[in-house]
Amino acid sequence: MTMQAEAPSARFQATPRAVPTEAEIEAKARARLKARRALVITLRIAILVGVLGIWELGAQTGFIDPFFFASPSGIAEQIWVWMTEGTSQGSLWVQILVTLEETVLGFFIGAAGGIVCGIVLGRNKLLADVFSIYIKVANSIPRVVLGSIFIIALGLGMASKVALAVVMVFFVVFANAFQGVREADRAMIANAQILGASPFQITTSVIIPSAMSWILASLHVSFGFALVGAVVGEFLGAKQGVGLLIATAQGAFNANGVFAAMIILAVLALAMEFLITLVENRLVKWRPVPYSEQN
């Protein structure tokens, strides 16, 4: 501690006259930033290696029972087997494709419905007052339970999973779109009105852009929800999909299989999150860049 505190003053005493130039200061600041970034990445990798290492070591020595809690090497092997030899339900890629299709379909239908309903209700006070109570009720129901209804009504195919994903996504997006419309700046709306905008023009050129940040924030969360909807739907009854892989692995006491499917789902979610961020950056490029990102 004392060493660190003394070091800079000692250096200044050694070169009392040398005033650093602008370029030197900048180079030094850049070097410091780079060193910090390297440190963060190193620590992240260290944590990953540490956790996996302890897990693996525990499994090897018998401290953790790999039969119940799996092991990193077992999970890796399981993923490898699925990739090269296929799963008990056929090719792994087909399973991923099925789940992804259900998720994306549900996500888009739910998000579109949520955005439209949110804007319509946000713009109409009477509709908002009438429906708000029902939306609150619908929102407090644990919606995953609806999966059973959908499977009874729509069968084991894709439709029931898409329906569950839609229901999961709709309310999140709806609530945010509604709030976003309500938060639209009064002065800005009045300004557009006086400049000559019709009610429809106000909706398209003021209300929707100002609700966009709220809507995009909800899309980040709701893709995860869509995935949950699809996987839980497959869990409850399906012929294909990653959710069914998990259910099958569970039935066979294959802990490695459950974890392997989980990792596959996480990779899917991260990839989609990345895509959504790309779209978001395109849509809201007018927003000021936070200082931390400018560096």
Add this chain to the structure above:
Amino acid sequence: MSLQSIAAARPPLMPAAALAPAIELDNVTRRFLTPDGKSMTALRDFTMTVDRGEFACVVGPTGCGKSTTLNLVTGLARPSAGEVRVMGEPVSGIHKDVGFVFQADALFPWRSVLDNVAAGPLYRGLSKAAAYGKARDWIARVGLSRFEKHYPHQLSGGMRKRVALAQTFINEPKILLMDEPFSALDVQTRTNMQDELLDLWSGSGASVVFVTHDLEEAVALADKVYVLTAGPATVKSVYHIDLPRPRVMAEIRYDTAFVEKCRTIWDDLREEVQIGQQRTLDTGH
């Protein structure tokens, strides 16, 4: 609803309308209903006339209802009693000849400077090419040609106000309403913006109602200053400011006639400010 249709059915009196003042508020009273169901009077028996091409300023104690007068002229608010006429015709809805500069930043943050200024003509159905041509013209007039592609958050407060002025003037309003437009600016920027405003206004022939709590700003800009009473607001007195134009803001404040005017009006206004403050302290809101 029926009143409105009767007014619309009445044939327009063209000769009378041509002579009529730009803005008339005739014995106007405006009440609000607070959320807990109480009625609050913002304006009472308020009468004001602004001639065509005249610059009128409205000064009064904080929260007395100054902004309400402007909202009545736009048609965004309706009088509870009395009549508001624009160009001789009763106000029904937003008049196309009205322009409004807000106190708060009312620019669209997701649009570039060019798109912000072009908004009015585009809303009013001008072709894209014509609207953008006109917008470039107005951006040049407020000296921001090099900032066309910038977004509002990239501009300083003064520059944003310039964009707001261009956005309003591009519609060539015959009536210009301004609600403490420069109150958020620092003193130097404010002086510049006042000169800019007088410059734009002198070429437009528009009638202006400029609401402010800054008495010196009012006297420096206006032909006519309305002093309001502490709420419910009504006109306490009207002063005609006959200082010669063109006026230069940085110099006019040392003019003896200007100083004399300010002192006279301030004596009048001070009383109302004290009443307003005392009332706030007494009622607690």
